[in-house]
Amino acid sequence: QNPPAWIPPHEKVYHPDDNKELTHFMPRIVKLKKLPGVQLGFNIRGGKVFQVGIFISKVIPDSDAHLAGLQEGDQVLAVNDVDFQDMEHSKALEDSSRNQHVCV
Template sequence: MDSWIPYDDYPVVFLPAYENPPAWIPPHERVYHPEYNNELTQFLPRIVTLKKPPGAQRPQLGFNILGGKASQLGIFISNVIPDLDAHQAGLQEGDKVLAVNDVDLQDIEHSKAVEILKTAREISMCVRFFPYNYRQKERTVH
């Protein structure tokens, strides 16, 4: 017999409303529609490498993170400051941080993620653009 778990015992995750959803296009019109191109490569994981300048007391790479284990959604890039290192390396708002220097960040406390990012001199981040559930209240500036 399968064990039954009451519905009220499942964790609840509230996702924000999807902002500015694209207009729905009927499947038979998608092939020739100019706004529907099936381009999904922007959602594949990629590596972003950042180096902190030597001798800087508190070097700013130019991005904020939010999220963590408590949110059950992971660590996300919430803001990228234009023209700083993170922006020039291709980091963007909505990137989910999968790993930093081979440390898995998908189920890690927010404070631990901040510590890893602040203490490393060279940062190799594996990120994946996934802007659909990153807006939360917790923010940290780097």
């Protein structure tokens, strides 16, 4: 999702695109239940070797991940209370395959 076009200050008061609501930027917990043989429906990228966090790179439409609210670009902060902010990509793949609670 792209940000709205720049809005001149004198037009912001009544402009429908001027949203000061910040809750969509706050961390949220997404609950997913991994069933045997069923993919969760998302891919991750990044990791410690790249000096970045773990991010959702793809969400399959109509997957459990999509229906739970995961979005491309979300940063994975934790899975099952395990901190993902300084984790190797391979370890993140291993841990996320057993996930139930994803904090993004």
